[in-house]
Amino acid sequence: MLSKLSLLFEEIFIVIALLLLILFFGLMTENFFTTGTLRAILTQLPALTVVTIGMTLVLISGGIDLSVGSVVALSAGVIGVAFTVFGLPLPVAGLLGILAGGCAGLVNGVLGSYFRLPVFIVTLGMLEAARGMAYLVTDSQTVYIGASIQALSLPISGIGVSASFLISLGLVVLAQYVLTRTVYGRYLIAIGTNEQAAKISGIRTEPYLMWVLVVSGLLAGLGGLMNAAYLAASDPNAATGLELSAIAAAVIGGTSLMGGRGSIVGAFIGVLIISVLQNGLAQMGVSEPVKRLITGLVIILAVLIDRWRSRYA
Amino acid sequence: MTARFAIEGLNKSFAAPVLKQVSLQIRPGSIHGLVGENGAGKSTLINIICGLLAADSAELTLDGKPYYPMSRAAALAEGLALASQELSLIETLTVEENILLSSLPESAFRIDRRKVRLQAQELMNLVGLKHIPPQTPLARLRLAEKQLVELAKALSMPTDRIKLLILDEPTSALTSAQADQIHRIIKQRADSGLSVIYVSHRLDDVLSVCDTVSVLRDGVIQHTAPGSSLTSDDLIREMSGEELSQHNDDEVRKIGDVRLRVERLSNADFPEPISLQCHRREIVGIAGLAGAGRSELLHAIYGLGAGHQGKVVLVEPAGDVLIDSASTAAKNGIALIAEDRKSQGIFSGKSVSLNSTVAGLSKLSGNLGAIISKREQRACKELISRLNIKSEGPRQTIDRLSGGNQQKVLIARWLQADSDVWLLDEPTRGVDVGSKLAIHNRLRELRDQGATMLIVSSELEELTALCDRILVLSNKKAVASYERGQWSKEKLLAAAFSEHKGERALAG
Numbered sequence: 001m002l003s004k005l006s007l008l009f010e011e012i013f014i015v016i017a018l019l020l021l022i023l024f025f026g027l028m029t030e031n032f033f034t035t036g037t038l039r040a041i042l043t044q045l046p047a048l049t050v051v052t053i054g055m056t057l058v059l060i061s062g063g064i065d066l067s068v069g070s071v072v073a074l075s076a077g078v079i080g081v082a083f084t085v086f087g088l089p090l091p092v093a094g095l096l097g098i099l100a101g102g103c104a105g106l107v108n109g110v111l112g113s114y115f116r117l118p119v120f121i122v123t124l125g126m127l128e129a130a131r132g133m134a135y136l137v138t139d140s141q142t143v144y145i146g147a148s149i150q151a152l153s154l155p156i157s158g159i160g161v162s163a164s165f166l167i168s169l170g171l172v173v174l175a176q177y178v179l180t181r182t183v184y185g186r187y188l189i190a191i192g193t194n195e196q197a198a199k200i201s202g203i204r205t206e207p208y209l210m211w212v213l214v215v216s217g218l219l220a221g222l223g224g225l226m227n228a229a230y231l232a233a234s235d236p237n238a239a240t241g242l243e244l245s246a247i248a249a250a251v252i253g254g255t256s257l258m259g260g261r262g263s264i265v266g267a268f269i270g271v272l273i274i275s276v277l278q279n280g281l282a283q284m285g286v287s288e289p290v291k292r293l294i295t296g297l298v299i300i301l302a303v304l305i306d307r308w309r310s311r312y313a
Numbered sequence: 314m315t316a317r318f319a320i321e322g323l324n325k326s327f328a329a330p331v332l333k334q335v336s337l338q339i340r341p342g343s344i345h346g347l348v349g350e351n352g353a354g355k356s357t358l359i360n361i362i363c364g365l366l367a368a369d370s371a372e373l374t375l376d377g378k379p380y381y382p383m384s385r386a387a388a389l390a391e392g393l394a395l396a397s398q399e400l401s402l403i404e405t406l407t408v409e410e411n412i413l414l415s416s417l418p419e420s421a422f423r424i425d426r427r428k429v430r431l432q433a434q435e436l437m438n439l440v441g442l443k444h445i446p447p448q449t450p451l452a453r454l455r456l457a458e459k460q461l462v463e464l465a466k467a468l469s470m471p472t473d474r475i476k477l478l479i480l481d482e483p484t485s486a487l488t489s490a491q492a493d494q495i496h497r498i499i500k501q502r503a504d505s506g507l508s509v510i511y512v513s514h515r516l517d518d519v520l521s522v523c524d525t526v527s528v529l530r531d532g533v534i535q536h537t538a539p540g541s542s543l544t545s546d547d548l549i550r551e552m553s554g555e556e557l558s559q560h561n562d563d564e565v566r567k568i569g570d571v572r573l574r575v576e577r578l579s580n581a582d583f584p585e586p587i588s589l590q591c592h593r594r595e596i597v598g599i600a601g602l603a604g605a606g607r608s609e610l611l612h613a614i615y616g617l618g619a620g621h622q623g624k625v626v627l628v629e630p631a632g633d634v635l636i637d638s639a640s641t642a643a644k645n646g647i648a649l650i651a652e653d654r655k656s657q658g659i660f661s662g663k664s665v666s667l668n669s670t671v672a673g674l675s676k677l678s679g680n681l682g683a684i685i686s687k688r689e690q691r692a693c694k695e696l697i698s699r700l701n702i703k704s705e706g707p708r709q710t711i712d713r714l715s716g717g718n719q720q721k722v723l724i725a726r727w728l729q730a731d732s733d734v735w736l737l738d739e740p741t742r743g744v745d746v747g748s749k750l751a752i753h754n755r756l757r758e759l760r761d762q763g764a765t766m767l768i769v770s771s772e773l774e775e776l777t778a779l780c781d782r783i784l785v786l787s788n789k790k791a792v793a794s795y796e797r798g799q800w801s802k803e804k805l806l807a808a809a810f811s812e813h814k815g816e817r818a819l820a821g
Contacts, residue, residue, distance in 0.1 A: 181684055183683075186671065190663075194661065202642070
């Protein structure tokens with residue numbers, strides 16, 4: 001009971017920030033509280049959410065995964081080509097896309113963990129390589145998939161939200177559970193806090209450091225599927241810079257870039273904050289450069305508040 | 314003639330007093346030896362003289378003028394050169410850049426490359442590095458060569474500006490021929506008026522080079538005498554102090570069967586194979602000077618690091634288990650509590666609960682690795698009360714606990730994992746006296762319950778109080794082994810110093 005209360009307390013700051021933000025846009029714009037806004041947020045949300053889950057886990061383990069944006073595009077490309085060119089059924093194509101992401105993650109993981117290369121550099125390389133592969137797979141063209149894939153991102157009648165959204169929400173809950181309530185999550189936190197102490201405590205660190213990148217790759221692959229569903233097409237230019245949004249969301253949610261500390265629920269609220277901010281600013285008619293400026297400032301502010309909180313709370 | 318450098322009534326405390334009323338007089342042209350066992354306070358004294366630490370109270374004078382350096386740079390500006398045991402070199406720079414780093418002319422905008430190079434070459438020739446091109450990156454040099462570079466760097470200051478040269482273990486990695494060369498240089502410099510403080514574990518070196526020798530024990534200067542009037546046995550006696558009363562167990566304990574076998578284990582850190590057997594209900598101590606390879610041995614037994622020769626075997630009723638990695642070691646009941654609590658022990662910023670249960674989570678989890686919170690909380694509370702850990706409860710962050718209580722949490726971690734073979738590296742370093750006794754008693758209890766222990770400690774008192782047997786390492790070799798009753802502090806110290814003197818044959 002006590003632990004649940006304190007979990008709430010940890011997240012309460014950013015929940016309040018989110019509510020204030022919604023209130024602010026509600027007062028400043030006429031149409032913010034409309035189903036249109038909600039739908040815009042809900043359709044864009046799932047891909048960023050699943051990618052952020054993977055990113056947060058990697059950050060907690062003490063690493064970073066810069067390749068996720070490119071892997072999203074690669075996965076989407078694989079899905080589009082498998083479906084349109086090879087005529088595979090959509091579920092099979094989707095699975096191939098997710099596996100493509102997993103493969104990219106496996107390469108990251110093996111090099112970063114067993115070969116002891118810096119994960120920052122390895123995933124930076126993968127950022128380029130996966131984007132290149134996305135162009136090769138799609139022949140640098142947007143592949144039109146069609147309405148069949150959109151079923152994933154359109155609201156299910158009676159519920160009002162899409163299957164993508166439900167899946168991403170389910171994964172948030174699952175990942176939070178694994179992180180806080182299982183041995184795997186505990187080991188991940190231990191490794192991210194102090195790898196040497198974790199080793200001495202008998203934890204085999206290499207498999208964990210590898211698998212966390214594989215999971216991040218698989219989730220980026222799923223993000224690619226969601227991205228393709230939302231666009232009804234595979235765009236090799238999709239999700240450029242998505243890794244930075246995911247890192248920002250994780251950090252806003254209280255995840256430490258030094259490893260060892262973070263929360264999936266917090267990161268999800270971070271995703272909500274970023275989405276609300278961008279949609280709200282768009283509705284206020286703020287220009288793109290100013291939007292980016294404000295988003296950047298909000299990220300820095302979030303880190304400042306987090307620093308203050310961890311010192312005095 | 315007045316002293317070149319004088320210390321009067323120097324006191325320094327950290328948690329406990331480290332230096333007490335230390336006074337030293339160093340004449341111009343004198344080579345003053347300073348010896349003492351680990352923890353006697355030598356490093357602290359050197360750090361104060363070099364401006365890295367401030368004394369609590371002291372009167373320091375250099376050439377009759379008050380001398381209170383606020384930083385290393387200030388000490389350097391006053392004419393104080395240091396060649397330190399922990400080399401002050403920068404791996405990525407070349408040899409010549411390293412040598413001249415602290416003496417490059419600051420006023421000149423342009424460095425006269427040719428002149429600088431000439432000067433560096435001269436110094437390198439002096440210390441016996443003629444064969445190495447000055448532009449070699451430092452990282453390519455071997456340890457002994459780096460030590461010579463460190464010395465050349467200390468000598469790079471112009472002769473008229475350098476007033477006091479401090480050499481902290483300048484020859485620890487050198488062959489005796491190289492050491493002789495260095496000693497010749499130091500003597501020459503001293504003859505032309507340079508004052509030197511010479512700190513070393515090689516007692517024969519100290520006696521042959523120094524005209525005066527001071528012995529430091531427990532932060533007090535015990536003895537200062539001309540080097541010619543002393544023998545290395547005198548020094549060992551002075552360093553160790555009076556014989557400690559032997560702790561005799563009244564009841565004769567029965568040591569159990571063999572539990573751990575170390576067979577001809579060696580690696581890059583200690584190339585000579587070490588063999589060792591430890592029994593149930595036995596505590597084996599490992600003594601030796603800093604750098605003798607004690608921690609490296611424990612880490613190798615635990616399966617950390619790579620490139621080991623030989624093997625470590627855990628004797629189980631069901632058959633022997635080969636220990637080849639840290640996770641096999643932990644899984645089969647071996648516990649390691651490493652020397653550096655902060656970087657290798659605790660999970661900083663995390664709760665007492667996480668810290669105490671991380672090695673024994675399998676007992677607290679159900680299907681699919683789900684941790685059962687209730688069980689975890691209960692286990693943690695039990696450990697807290699069993700080890701009398703002073704904390705606000707399982708949820709408190711470990712950083713808020715005192716050093717002694719953090720150490721108890723680490724012991725708790727391995728109790729939770731049901732370990733029965735304990736490798737303990739300086740288990741009571743930086744721990745207050747109360748916790749220290751509590752930890753000792755806990756270790757004795759574990760031993761009586763059948764545990765096997767290997768304890769590394771720099772405090773001989775700790776080893777003689779706890780151990781059934783003490784193995785002495787000297788300069789990465791196992792040189793002696795004493796049973797309870799056979800040892801004396803003098804014998805242990807003599808063995809610990811033996812290989813550093815570079816002449817005594819393997820004993821025991």
